[in-house]
Each structure stands twice: as C-alpha cells, then as structure tokens.
Amino acid sequence: MQVKAITVSALEKVFYDEVPKENTNSISLFQNETASFQLAFCVEESDTPVKINVLVECKEKQSIRIRRVCSVPVLMASYGDSDDNYLRKTPGLYPDRLEQLPHVPLLCVPNRWYSLWIDVEAEALEPMELPVKLSLLSEDGTVLAQAKQNVTILKGLLPKQKLVRTQWLHCDSLADFYKLPVFSEEHWKSIENFIALAVKRGINTVLTPIHTPPLDTRVGTERRTVQLVKITKENDSYSFDMSLLYRWIKMCQKLGVEYFEMAHLFTQWGAKHAPKIVAFENGEQKTIFGWNTDAASKEYRRFLEQYISAVKAVLKEMGVKSLWHISDEPTEENLDSYNAAKSQVEDLLKGEIIIDALSDYAFYSKGIVKHPIVANDHIEKFISHNVPKLWTYYCCVQHKHVNNIFIAMPSLRNRSQALLLYKNRIEGLLQWGYNFYYTQYSDYYVNPYASTDADGWVPAGDPFQVYPGDSLKPMESLRLMVAFHAMQDLRAMQWLENIAGFSVVEQLIEKHFGEISFTKIPKDNEAYLSFREELNKEIARRL
Numbered sequence: 001m002q003v004k005a006i007t008v009s010a011l012e013k014v015f016y017d018e019v020p021k022e023n024t025n026s027i028s029l030f031q032n033e034t035a036s037f038q039l040a041f042c043v044e045e046s047d048t049p050v051k052i053n054v055l056v057e058c059k060e061k062q063s064i065r066i067r068r069v070c071s072v073p074v075l076m077a078s079y080g081d082s083d084d085n086y087l088r089k090t091p092g093l094y095p096d097r098l099e100q101l102p103h104v105p106l107l108c109v110p111n112r113w114y115s116l117w118i119d120v121e122a123e124a125l126e127p128m129e130l131p132v133k134l135s136l137l138s139e140d141g142t143v144l145a146q147a148k149q150n151v152t153i154l155k156g157l158l159p160k161q162k163l164v165r166t167q168w169l170h171c172d173s174l175a176d177f178y179k180l181p182v183f184s185e186e187h188w189k190s191i192e193n194f195i196a197l198a199v200k201r202g203i204n205t206v207l208t209p210i211h212t213p214p215l216d217t218r219v220g221t222e223r224r225t226v227q228l229v230k231i232t233k234e235n236d237s238y239s240f241d242m243s244l245l246y247r248w249i250k251m252c253q254k255l256g257v258e259y260f261e262m263a264h265l266f267t268q269w270g271a272k273h274a275p276k277i278v279a280f281e282n283g284e285q286k287t288i289f290g291w292n293t294d295a296a297s298k299e300y301r302r303f304l305e306q307y308i309s310a311v312k313a314v315l316k317e318m319g320v321k322s323l324w325h326i327s328d329e330p331t332e333e334n335l336d337s338y339n340a341a342k343s344q345v346e347d348l349l350k351g352e353i354i355i356d357a358l359s360d361y362a363f364y365s366k367g368i369v370k371h372p373i374v375a376n377d378h379i380e381k382f383i384s385h386n387v388p389k390l391w392t393y394y395c396c397v398q399h400k401h402v403n404n405i406f407i408a409m410p411s412l413r414n415r416s417q418a419l420l421l422y423k424n425r426i427e428g429l430l431q432w433g434y435n436f437y438y439t440q441y442s443d444y445y446v447n448p449y450a451s452t453d454a455d456g457w458v459p460a461g462d463p464f465q466v467y468p469g470d471s472l473k474p475m476e477s478l479r480l481m482v483a484f485h486a487m488q489d490l491r492a493m494q495w496l497e498n499i500a501g502f503s504v505v506e507q508l509i510e511k512h513f514g515e516i517s518f519t520k521i522p523k524d525n526e527a528y529l530s531f532r533e534e535l536n537k538e539i540a541r542r543l
Helices: 171-178 185-200 243-255 298-317 332-345 379-384 417-423 478-500 502-513 525-542
Strands: 002-009 027-030 034-044 050-057 064-074 092-100 106-108 113-121 132-137 143-149 151-154 164-167 205-208 230-234 237-241 259-262 277-281 284-289 321-324 353-358 371-375 391-394 428-431 466-468 474-476
Touching: 002 132, 002 143, 027 034, 027 525, 034 050, 034 143, 034 478, 050 064, 092 474, 092 478, 113 132, 113 478, 151 525, 164 205, 164 259, 171 185, 171 466, 185 243, 185 466, 185 474, 205 243, 237 298, 243 298, 284 298, 298 332, 371 379, 417 478, 417 502, 474 478, 478 502, 478 525, 502 525
Parallel strands: 027 151, 164 428, 205 259, 230 277, 259 321, 321 353, 353 371, 371 391, 391 428
Antiparallel strands: 002 034, 034 113, 050 106, 050 132, 064 092, 064 113, 132 143, 230 237, 277 284, 466 474
16 A cells, blocks of 8 residues: 655645645745645545544644645536636536644545645744755554745735725524524624635625615515524504614624625615515514515615614714715616616715625716725726726626636635736725525525535535534635735735835736736746745745
C-alpha cells in the first residue's frame, strides 16, 4: 500500500477521480488574516479501504484548523448555454462542504483523491516563519505520507472592510430544516449562529424581516411567516409591538453587523402588490395585506405611513445604519409599476438610502433609482456613465463570463471578484442565497444535503453557501471561505493604496492580469496567487 500526499492551493477543487495540481509556493498573510491551503492525498495499491489519521506539527498549532472537504451531489452544474469557464458540467459529486474531522480515523477508498482544508488563523500571532507539517498515519501510527506548507506571518493588520456586503439570510429555511417554531428560543439560537458565521466571513449586512420578505414566492402563494414587528389593527389605526425587532437589532449589533436591510416593501419582479403582512384584528391573527393588495392602494399607503414611521423610530433609537428596498429585480417593462410603488413611500423614506437589484440602465437614467445594485453582467454600462456609489450583485442568471459562486465553477471565478470590486470602486455587493433551502418560488422545502440546485431550478451552489449543521450551527462551504479570501484581498489592495496610491495597485493588477473587466475575468490560479504574494511584499516593504 502507498499513500501519496501533496499540498494544493485553496483555489483548487479536488475531485475524487482527478489528480490535483500541486502547490509548492509559500503563503504569506498579515496578523489579522486567515489563509487557507489543502492537503490532497490518495491511497494507492490497496484492495480495501484504508483508515488514516491526520497529524499536524506546527509551533503555533492552536492557530491551525483542519477540516475535510466533502463532495456533494450536483445534478445541475450549469445551464446549457454557459461559457467554458467551468470545471465540469456533468452530474456527479463535487467538492464543497467543509466538515470537522471525525474523532475516528478517516476511511479512504483506494485510488480516490481526498482533500483536507487547512486554515492558518494568524490572529494574535507574532510575525514569523511558520512551517506547517502534515502527516498521514496508519492506525498503528506508521507514517504513510507527509507534506509541508511554508507560511509567513507578516507584521501589520489589514484595514477594516469598507465594502458593504450582504447575502440574504432566510429565517424560514432554518425553521423548516430544524423543525422549529418561528422565533422560538431555538430558532433564535440558529439565527444567531448563522449570522455570527456570516459576520466572521465578511458579510456585514443582514436582511431584516420586519415583515416576511416577499422574495422567490409564487404569485398567490406565501412563504412561512417570519415577521419581527407584531401588528394590531383597529379600524384604520395600527399599533406595533417592536420587542422582537429590538431583540434582533441587539443580537446583530453584538455579533458585529453594521448595516440592516429592511425587507422589501413590495413584491418581487414588478412591485405590483404589497408583501404579506399579518396582524391581530379582533383578537385573531390574519393576513391584512398581500397578493390581493394593489401596490398603489390607499389602504396600504395609510398602513405604511404608520408602519414605516414606527420602524424608523426604532432604527434611530438603536443607532442603526439602514438600507431600504422597494422591489427586487424589476425589469424595464416594470418601470411604471416600480415607479408607482416608489411614489407610495418616497416621502416616508426621505433621507433614507433606497437600494434595489436591477439590470436596466433606464431605472437610473430616469432618476427612479439613485442607488442601483447592478447585475455584474450589465454593470459596464453604468460604469461607462460614471454612476457613483455603485453596488453589484450576481445570481443564477450571471452564468457567462462574469464572477459567480456556482459549485462547478473554478474557485478563482469567486475570488477574483476582489479585483473588479477594487478597480471599479464598487461600494456594495449582494448575493441572494446565504441559506435558501427551497425550490423555485419556494414551492417546497428541499434537503440541501441531497439537492444543491434547488431541485433542478438553478446551477448548484446558487441557493446557499452554508449547510445547516448539528447543534443549530452552520457548516461552511469552501466557496464561503474563498469569498472571504476575496474580502481580505480587497482590504489588502485598499491598504496598499492608502500607503502608495491607486496607480501603484492598478499597475500591479495590470502586471499580473493585463486588461480585466467584469466580463473579462482572470482564469490563471498561479497568476492570482502570485499577485497576492507580491501585493503583500509591496505592503511590507513600504510600511
């Protein structure tokens, strides 16, 4: 029996049936960073599965975290007309989920490549050379294979993240997966755990369900109610119990959330109706607004006058930086209905920041949306017109030539977004699926361990980047980690700019990648890793 082991960069995805590319380069990171690499290994010349233990040797062992990369089922890897920048497009098992190592040896099938994900968490470490030696052992302690990764801890701290980054948390997904009553104590605990991880990975904004977010819902149906504001209706007057909203804000602020997005005030894809709003009337809870409510109705307007005023009072009292939505993903044919809906609340939201995900430039050119969140495959037009304070987003539709986070995509297609965010001065980034465990239109719940593509609705990985784990805690995907590395890269570029100026960073980007744009993204892992190392050296040299 032989075991082969090699170190592999965090930009590789290790498939069971494919020899991965070895990485022999050193890794450097600053004192408040997390760097990652992988140990890939394969049992050869064995007729039966082999039990393997993992041993890490490092003088700062407490700063090393090891997880195994688990492959997940992928039925829909891509759309039929997607570009060629995918690892594979066939159904199969793809590496994605990061699990804690079991307390027993790993059972490894011969002639299959496995990988371990290793994080070096430099917080509280002094500058040093930090070689990490990894050994694979048999049950009796015999060394079967070894590999080493050289790591350098550099002096200095990355600056605070400037980018406003949101990935939508779906509270109903947690209630459904864990089978919990909404806003029960256990449900609150799951929400807290999922937000805590999001903040740790550079997501500093949370979608706040003051009412049930009207997202991905089939017309005429409804998603499970997750409404923080308790409402009582008496004739044309409303009263509001804000205790749950206060609790939400306090919890999020404690966890480090910086920005709060209010749930959309009108339905998705056109803003034609009110969202589902439930209230107590004559002692009975009922739906008082929803699909039967025209967005421009006078009754809904009377409600919004009282509702928005009450919510804003709480946000002001709690010192919240708030963001407001009208409707998600309107198209040019929805210009009139969107504008009508906006007119319902424009005076009520005077002085507030209103943002919405869209693609059509007409929404901005006609002054309807002042702060657009533009799909990254349509953003070049906005950039060419020098639209200030731009945000960008991607979802299932952005599957050609642009950055995204599908499981079948190379990790570089995820991480290299840092370059475009920096170069184009993008202020915010949105992705809709932090933990969406439903199918299209939320028709029914799907088990994310069995379906990674919303039961064939979208390319695998689009609906979520975390898996619901044991003890009401999320389990990371390697895609979430890679996206976090992108946030660190962005902070490093901004740091060098603060030291040496924008042109120095721009020249460094051009040196490694040439001309890049949102639709012309890097494809060379080695070039990207080399760029980050040179970026670090430039910062260290100039400090």
